Amino acid sequence: MARPWPWGSLAADVIETAWGWMGLVASPEGLLYGGFPQPEPARAWERLLERYGSRLDAPEGPAGALLEAAAAYFTAYFAGERGAALDAPLVLAWLGTPFEGAVWEATCRIPYGETLSYGEVAALVGRPAGPRAVGQALGRNRAGLLVPCHRVIAAGGRLGGYGGYEDRKARLLALEGVRVSQEGRRGRPRRHG
Numbered sequence: 062m063a064r065p066w067p068w069g070s071l072a073a074d075v076i077e078t079a080w081g082w083m084g085l086v087a088s089p090e091g092l093l094y095g096g097f098p099q100p101e102p103a104r105a106w107e108r109l110l111e112r113y114g115s116r117l118d119a120p121e122g123p124a125g126a127l128l129e130a131a132a133a134y135f136t137a138y139f140a141g142e143r144g145a146a147l148d149a150p151l152v153l154a155w156l157g158t159p160f161e162g163a164v165w166e167a168t169c170r171i172p173y174g175e176t177l178s179y180g181e182v183a184a185l186v187g188r189p190a191g192p193r194a195v196g197q198a199l200g201r202n203r204a205g206l207l208v209p210c211h212r213v214i215a216a217g218g219r220l221g222g223y224g225g226y227e228d229r230k231a232r233l234l235a236l237e238g239v240r241v242s243q244e245g246r247r248g249r250p251r252r253h254g
Contacts, residue, residue, distance in 0.1 A: 072124035073117040075105040076132045078139035083206075084109040085131050086117070087124040091154030092131050095206040097229060098139065112203075127152055135206070141236060147173060153207055157198075160186070164198035171212040174237040178216050196222065209233075 072087045081098030082105040094112065099105040109117060120128045130151065137146035153169070155162045163186040171177050177185075179192035179199075188194060199210045200222070211233040215221035223230035234240075 070118040071116050072120040074120045074128050075102050080139040085128050087127040088154050089123040091152045092127050161198040165208045176212050176214045
């Protein structure tokens with residue numbers, strides 16, 4: 062069962078990236094949400110309001126600092142850059158079961174430009190017979206792009222699901238240098254300098 066909502070107001074911001082406008086949300090304890098970029102800033106704000114409503118507040122204090130770090134990360138990420146902005150780990154706040162949290166944390170440790178299968182993630186979290194449970198936990202991820210679910214693929218190198226947005230998953234992997242063929246087999250990842 063998911064944990065109850067532990068925070069009052071949340072810091073929120075919308076940033077411009079090379080792929081569009083991205084909404085970010087943080088609590089004082091960590092980042093909660095990073096939405097897929099939208100073509101217009103108003104649409105990114107609408108998505109934040111749909112999800113968090115009146116809980117949203119100005120980006121200040123500890124939560125504001127977390128939003129600044131996330132803004133630097135995703136600005137660099139969507140520009141295809143590498144370096145210090147992507148090397149610093151983001152501080153996340155989890156709202157899920159212990160198993161979901163373990164899956165999300167393991168997924169966050171998959172390096173840029175690399176992938177693991179659902180079965181490999183299941184083994185990492187101590188449930189080697191649970192690739193389907195891993196897929197379900199990733200499907201319940203409400204942190205958006207903060208948890209790089211796109212780096213988890215199906216057995217045999219197939220692309221696998223992504224909440225009905227497999228084209229987004231393929232685009233994100235391509236940005237990181239992972240090629241996925243039309244048959245769903247992944248190519249050898251290119252290493253970025």
